Amino acid sequence: MKPFLFFVLISAIVLFCFTSCGSTAPKIEAIKPVPSDNTPMVYTNKTSFISLPVEITLQDIEKQLNKNLKGLIYNDSILKDDNCELKIWKSGQITLEEEKGIILSKLPLKIWTKIKYGTDFLGLNDTREIYLDGVLTLKSKAHLTNWKLTTSSSIENFEWNESPAIVISGKKVPITYIINPTLSYFKKTIAQQIDKAIDETCDFKPHVFEALDKISEPFLAHEAYETWFNIIPIELYVTEAELKNKKITLDMGLKCNLQTMIGQKPAKQFDPNKIILKPVSKMPDNISLALAGVSTYESASKVLTKNFKGQEFSSGKRKVIVQQVELWEKDNKLIIGLDLTGSINGTIYLTGYPSYNPATQEIYFDQLDYMLNTKNVLLKSANWLAQGTILRKIQENCRYSIKENLEEGKQNLMPYLNNYSPMSGIFVNGTLNDFEFEKIELTNKAIIAFLSTTGKIRIKIDGMD
Numbered sequence: 001m002k003p004f005l006f007f008v009l010i011s012a013i014v015l016f017c018f019t020s021c022g023s024t025a026p027k028i029e030a031i032k033p034v035p036s037d038n039t040p041m042v043y044t045n046k047t048s049f050i051s052l053p054v055e056i057t058l059q060d061i062e063k064q065l066n067k068n069l070k071g072l073i074y075n076d077s078i079l080k081d082d083n084c085e086l087k088i089w090k091s092g093q094i095t096l097e098e099e100k101g102i103i104l105s106k107l108p109l110k111i112w113t114k115i116k117y118g119t120d121f122l123g124l125n126d127t128r129e130i131y132l133d134g135v136l137t138l139k140s141k142a143h144l145t146n147w148k149l150t151t152s153s154s155i156e157n158f159e160w161n162e163s164p165a166i167v168i169s170g171k172k173v174p175i176t177y178i179i180n181p182t183l184s185y186f187k188k189t190i191a192q193q194i195d196k197a198i199d200e201t202c203d204f205k206p207h208v209f210e211a212l213d214k215i216s217e218p219f220l221a222h223e224a225y226e227t228w229f230n231i232i233p234i235e236l237y238v239t240e241a242e243l244k245n246k247k248i249t250l251d252m253g254l255k256c257n258l259q260t261m262i263g264q265k266p267a268k269q270f271d272p273n274k275i276i277l278k279p280v281s282k283m284p285d286n287i288s289l290a291l292a293g294v295s296t297y298e299s300a301s302k303v304l305t306k307n308f309k310g311q312e313f314s315s316g317k318r319k320v321i322v323q324q325v326e327l328w329e330k331d332n333k334l335i336i337g338l339d340l341t342g343s344i345n346g347t348i349y350l351t352g353y354p355s356y357n358p359a360t361q362e363i364y365f366d367q368l369d370y371m372l373n374t375k376n377v378l379l380k381s382a383n384w385l386a387q388g389t390i391l392r393k394i395q396e397n398c399r400y401s402i403k404e405n406l407e408e409g410k411q412n413l414m415p416y417l418n419n420y421s422p423m424s425g426i427f428v429n430g431t432l433n434d435f436e437f438e439k440i441e442l443t444n445k446a447i448i449a450f451l452s453t454t455g456k457i458r459i460k461i462d463g464m465d
Contacts (some may be wrong), residue, residue: 005208007231023211026438027344027345027346028340028344028345028346028347028374028377028382029346029377029380030346030347030348030349030371030373030374030377031373032152032337032347032349033330033335033349033351033371035328035329035330035444038436044285046290046292046450046452047234047255047257047290048255048256048257048258048287048288048289048290048291049253049254049255049257049284049287049288050253050254050255050256050287050289050457051251051252051253051283051284051285051286051287051456051457052251052252052253052457052458052459053249053250053251053285053458054153054174054247054249054250054251054252054458054459054460054461055247055248055457055459055460055461055462056144056204056241056248056249056250056461056462057245057246057247057248057460057461057462058096058097058098058103058243058246058247058248059096059246059401059462060425060461060462061096061149061248062094062096062103062204064201064202065094065096065197065198065201065202066084066093066094067201068197068201069090069094069197070090070118071089071090071420072087072088072089073088073089073090073194073197074086074087074088074189074193075087075088075182076188078306079116079127082366083115083116084113084114084115085113085114086111086112086117086408087111087112087113088109088110088111088190089109089110089111090107090108090109091108091109091110091133092108092115093108094106094107094108097246098243098244098245098246101141101242101243101244102139102140102141103138103139103142103151103243104137104138104139104140104156105137105138105139105140105153105193105194105427106135106136106137106202107135107136107137107138108134109132109133109134109135110131110132110133110138111131111132111133111134111327112128112129112130112131112132113130113132114127114128115127115128115130115175116129120155120281120454122270124318126135130164130175130182131327132160132164133160133161133162134158134160134161135158135159135161136155136157136158136161136190137155137156137157138153138154138155138156138157138191138194139153139154139156139200140152140153140154140194140195140198141153141240141241142243143240143241144204144240144241144248144250145241145279146203146239147203147204147205147208147238148199148202148204148265149198149199149202149203149204149241149248150195150198150199151194151195151198152195153191153192153194153195153198154187154191155187155190155191157256159291163176164176165342177375184372186291197215204461207231207423207425207426207461208236208252208274209272211422211423211426212233212236212254212275213270213272213415214271214422214423215231215422216230216231216232216233216268216269217265217268218230218261218265218266218268219263221255221260221412223339224348226263226288226299227260228260228261228263228265228266229258229259229260229412229413230257230258230259230261230266230268230269231256231258231266232257232258232269232270233253233254233256233275234255234257234275234276235275235276235277235278236252236253236254236275236276236277236278237249237251237252237253237255237278237279237280237283238250238253238277238278238279238280238411239251239252239256239279239280239281239282239283240279240281249263251282251283251285251457252253252283253280253284256288257292258291258292259291259292259294260291260292260294260318261294261296263296263298264299281284284454285456286454287430287454287455287456287457287458288452288453288454289432289452289453289454290451290452291435291450291451291452291453292448292450293446293451294446294447294448295420295448295449296326296415296445296446296447297326297327297329297445297446297447298445301325301326301327305324305325305326307437309322309323309324309451310322310323312342317343318342318384319342319343321340321341321342322338322339323339323340323341324337324338324339325338325339326338326339329442329444329445330351330373331350332442333352333353333446334351334352334353334355334365334442335349335350335371336349336350336351337349337352338350343382344381344382344385347373348370348372348378348385349370349373349374350368350369350370350371350374351368351369351370351371352365352366352367352369353365353366353367353369354440354442354447355437355440356437356440358437361437363440367427370386407434407435410432410434410435410453413432414432416428417429417430417431417432417457418457425461425462426459426460426461427446427459427460427461427462428457428458428459429457429458429460430455430456430458431455431456432453432454432455433453433454433455434453435452436450436451436452437450437451438445438450438451440450
């Protein structure tokens, strides 16, 4: 497997630090530089902006409506106020169509009504129960604001499967003229009930937060080097929705921090109560990602020790064997402690500044040198290792092209941009440009590399449970 960027960088230092050894085995007793204080790790991370055009199919809204809108949808059980009782049930699947930005809903209904007719004079009146079966057509203007679909509906048409009628004195008497005015009286009420059902059914915010929660779970990007990728959402932007071509489209934007952590799995930092929702009128159509790669000294030291323990490096008759590697920071410099046995025994300490050459895409160490005390000790006991020519050779060779690593970082993210589904019915697709290296920072606890890239991402909501 390709080594992770930070470990390859440090590995290169170790490999090239053993180019010359002596034939004797003096004991080196260099003084260990004291690490910087143990305050919490603090670094400045550029925030990333991810533009996410979102599509919600009308079919998916139809599915949610049929799932949640069932049974009795209207009930008027008072006869005296208008000589009519009315109950309406949903009797079949709701179908939705789109026409010039308007939703046309066809709602199969079964209706039971009790009608009082005649006059109360001398008790000359009667009641009849009537069962009806038909399809109600609604015309709705849809709005998706703050991830909640609301509609303003009006009844467009009634289509009866069979003309309403009752039998009086053995004759079938059409009563459409009675039923239609009665239903017309309740048009506004019925439409309001449908709007209320849609409002309660089509709140997509919980689905969005659930998706954010899932993508915020740190995932293992590189098992061998215990590399974890982490997304920390900060703010969520959303534009007003548009209904067109049988789908609702809107633009969403996510402001977040991106991190790569080395070592133990980091804690998930997603808190839906802290996510700021902001309505906006327009959103850029691309993304800008700023990735912070965090490699703790403790984790890097463990992995390097595991990889290099027992390796032998020789020069002529002199040789050294690496037993342990330790890294830390002091005064904004990287300190490399090498535990050696062989022609010399003990620990030597090197220091330098990690730098980057954008022209060659190489990381190198500027001003690499022995710590002063280490150099003084080597001059007395292992002068061959302390010579300037040896150190220059180390510095010349202590460089590494990260071109492949930048490409590997891009490839590690691509599975999450190729029809990735963080939850049922939500699909993510996108493209990323090449990563560009920006800078390296040393903190008291970690090496942090900053990378950036641009690209495009699109989310489709289709088939949610």
